[in-house]
Amino acid sequence: MVILEAKRLSKHFGGLRAVDKVDIGIDQGDIYGLIGPNGSGKTTFFNLVTGFLPPTTGQVLYKGEVISKLKPHQISQRGIARTFQQNSLFPHLTIKENIIAGRHLKTSGSIAGSFFNTISYKEEQKGLEQKAMELLTFIGLEERADVLAKNLPHGEQRILEIAITLAEEPQLILLDEPATGMNAIETAKVINLIQSIREMGTSVIIVEHHMQVIMGMCNRIGVLSSGVKIAEGTPEDVSKNKEVIAAYLGSGWKHA
Amino acid sequence: MKKYNKHLMTYIVLTAIAAALPLGRDVYVQHLLTLTLILAIYALSYNIIVGYMGLFSFGHQAFFGLGGYTIGLLSLGEASAGRSALPLSLAWPVWATLPASLLVCAIAGYVIGYVSLQMRGVYLGLVTLGFAMLIWMATINERHFTGGVSGVRGIPPFELTLPGLPTLELSSPFSFYYFALVLLVFTIYFISRLTKSRFGRALVALRENEERASALGVDAFKYYLMAFTIAATLAGLAGFAYSYYLRYITPTALGITFLWSAVIMVIIGGTGTLLGPVIGAFIFVFVPEVFRIAEELRLLLFGAALVVVIIFLPQGIYPSLVSLWDRFILRRQERKGIEGEISK
Numbered sequence: 001m002v003i004l005e006a007k008r009l010s011k012h013f014g015g016l017r018a019v020d021k022v023d024i025g026i027d028q029g030d031i032y033g034l035i036g037p038n039g040s041g042k043t044t045f046f047n048l049v050t051g052f053l054p055p056t057t058g059q060v061l062y063k064g065e066v067i068s069k070l071k072p073h074q075i076s077q078r079g080i081a082r083t084f085q086q087n088s089l090f091p092h093l094t095i096k097e098n099i100i101a102g103r104h105l106k107t108s109g110s111i112a113g114s115f116f117n118t119i120s121y122k123e124e125q126k127g128l129e130q131k132a133m134e135l136l137t138f139i140g141l142e143e144r145a146d147v148l149a150k151n152l153p154h155g156e157q158r159i160l161e162i163a164i165t166l167a168e169e170p171q172l173i174l175l176d177e178p179a180t181g182m183n184a185i186e187t188a189k190v191i192n193l194i195q196s197i198r199e200m201g202t203s204v205i206i207v208e209h210h211m212q213v214i215m216g217m218c219n220r221i222g223v224l225s226s227g228v229k230i231a232e233g234t235p236e237d238v239s240k241n242k243e244v245i246a247a248y249l250g251s252g253w254k255h256a
Numbered sequence: 257m258k259k260y261n262k263h264l265m266t267y268i269v270l271t272a273i274a275a276a277l278p279l280g281r282d283v284y285v286q287h288l289l290t291l292t293l294i295l296a297i298y299a300l301s302y303n304i305i306v307g308y309m310g311l312f313s314f315g316h317q318a319f320f321g322l323g324g325y326t327i328g329l330l331s332l333g334e335a336s337a338g339r340s341a342l343p344l345s346l347a348w349p350v351w352a353t354l355p356a357s358l359l360v361c362a363i364a365g366y367v368i369g370y371v372s373l374q375m376r377g378v379y380l381g382l383v384t385l386g387f388a389m390l391i392w393m394a395t396i397n398e399r400h401f402t403g404g405v406s407g408v409r410g411i412p413p414f415e416l417t418l419p420g421l422p423t424l425e426l427s428s429p430f431s432f433y434y435f436a437l438v439l440l441v442f443t444i445y446f447i448s449r450l451t452k453s454r455f456g457r458a459l460v461a462l463r464e465n466e467e468r469a470s471a472l473g474v475d476a477f478k479y480y481l482m483a484f485t486i487a488a489t490l491a492g493l494a495g496f497a498y499s500y501y502l503r504y505i506t507p508t509a510l511g512i513t514f515l516w517s518a519v520i521m522v523i524i525g526g527t528g529t530l531l532g533p534v535i536g537a538f539i540f541v542f543v544p545e546v547f548r549i550a551e552e553l554r555l556l557l558f559g560a561a562l563v564v565v566i567i568f569l570p571q572g573i574y575p576s577l578v579s580l581w582d583r584f585i586l587r588r589q590e591r592k593g594i595e596g597e598i599s600k
Contacts, residue, residue, distance in 0.1 A: 050471060052467070052471075071470070071475075072467075072470040072471055073470045073471075073472075073473050073474055073475045073476070076470070076471055076472060076473035077473050081471070081472075082471055084467070084468065084471075088465060088467065088468045089465070089468070090460075090461055090464035090465055090468065090469075091464060091465075092464055093460065093461075093464060097457075100457065101457060101458075101461045101469070101472060102472055104454070104457070104458055104461070104469075104472050104473050104474055105472070105473040107454050108454070109453055109454040110453070110454075110455075111449070111450060111453050111455050113453070114449045114450070114452055114453035114454075114455075114456075115446065115449045115450075115453075117449070121453075124454075164472070168472060168473070
């Protein structure tokens with residue numbers, strides 16, 4: 001079943017065609033890798049899907065509904081979560097509070113409930129704490145639950161960021177370069193984490209330069225170059241594709 | 257649970273100390289203390305915008321003044337209306353003026369917030385300032401309705417009659433102090449519960465990282481607007497107390513002076529904390545009294561203090577005190593630990 005569909009999706013910044021007539025379909029349970037040289041429009045594509053940028057032309061459909069005119073929080077309400085390329089945590093909140101922030105859509109407590117400290121308020125607080133600790137145990141940060149997020153090392157900040165999106169219990173996760181700047185051990189950790197996300201039945205779109213991550217995990221890969229989709233298919237197909245090789249290495253090398 | 261009780265105990269002790277403060281003091285000190293509590297409520301309301309939303313509004317004084325003016329104009333009776341030369345003689349009682357002033361401020365906060373929260377940064381500051389100046393100018397110029405520069409005078413004393421109870425009349429600084437204390441305790445409790453609610457968590461998430469929070473499903477505009485309206489309403493509560501306490505209100509209460517006072521109290525005291533603005537208000541009222549200097553020099557002094565605090569204590573006085581205390585406790589525990597090891 002197709003859950004996300006981009007139809008002739010374009011984003012132009014003045015004369016620059018950052019994303020140009022891209023068609024992409026994501027099936028339920030896919031781990032879809034989006035690769036391409038720097039500046040090929042991968043992050044712009046993410047911003048179009050999650051409502052941070054309005055498309056110039058074309059549409060994004062999620063489960064058959066057009067979402068390209070919605071705001072980020074409305075898209076998130078429909079079950080699409082994302083991470084950002086730059087570190088994007090709540091730096092002055094603790095690790096636990098970061099996770100709890102991710103539970104925003106899964107809670108419903110009112111100000112009045114908090115004011116009168118009602119039973120339902122207390123229960124929701126308890127549930128939040130429990131859920132946060134479960135997730136922290138899952139990513140192995142439970143002992144540092146009360147450390148401020150800004151004090152974590154880079155690799156663990158990236159992993160915490162994925163955990164925040166998991167707290168949303170989304171159906172589709174968009175990961176923007178989750179393994180940037182990580183060493184081999186941390187990269188392996190991220191791969192494990194994404195594997196277990198797939199086992200939960202959540203679909204993933206991942207932008208990444210680490211080929212180890214992309215080739216080992218994705219069942220389908222799309223390649224963007226200068227905003228245009230130049231290839232799509234299984235990891236084997238894509239890695240043999242002439243256009244893809246040309247885009248990464250340049251096409252003039254034969255004549256040199 | 258233990259931590260919660262400890263917090264509760266701290267607040268009970270602090271309230272008890274506050275309740276004992278005016279006992280046996282002369283009337284002037286009691287007056288300053290009462291003013292401190294009223295300004296503390298105002299500072300706390302501004303702190304919602306600066307400390308919890310992380311935005312800068314320069315129009316908060318308008319809500320303080322609007323609250324005060326609503327009381328003034330609605331509570332004037334036949335006798336006092338003559339003194340103010342105003343045509344109004346509604347003589348509304350307290351139980352009617354209180355909700356009226358809160359409602360006026362909530363509506364004004366919603367409308368002004370709705371327009372200005374489309375913007376961020378310095379533009380937000382300018383638009384809110386523009387609205388406040390507009391209200392200030394209108395108050396000065398619409399003499400027949402607002403009393404112009406001389407404001408509304410002869411506001412009747414705070415008098416609350418509840419069925420079956422003796423009339424509560426607060427005409428001295430001493431009695432008004434305890435009423436203001438009740439309002440302040442309510443405000444602190446309200447804001448403390450607000451920050452612990454889902455709403456408060458969303459606000460703090462927005463302050464920390466607006467982009468990230470909206471990707472988590474937080475509707476930034478909705479939450480900002482709600483918080484702005486709540487802050488405006490609480491500023492109205494402070495204005496309400498101010499107006500009933502001094503029994504007059506002039507356009508100064510809507511003017512730029514009250515903007516700077518809010519900024520000074522919150523930044524010196526400590527943004528984003530509950531007790532910081534209260535400490536800020538105390539310093540704002542009492543330090544100039546200690547030096548006995550003129551009104552003009554007061555702002556100069558606080559301008560300088562603001563610069564010093566921003567450079568040396570960027571978080572404000574209260575958070576710095578807390579971390580100093582924490583370090584003190586930690587060092588004592590360490591010393592005890594070492595002594596314990598030695599004695600073993």
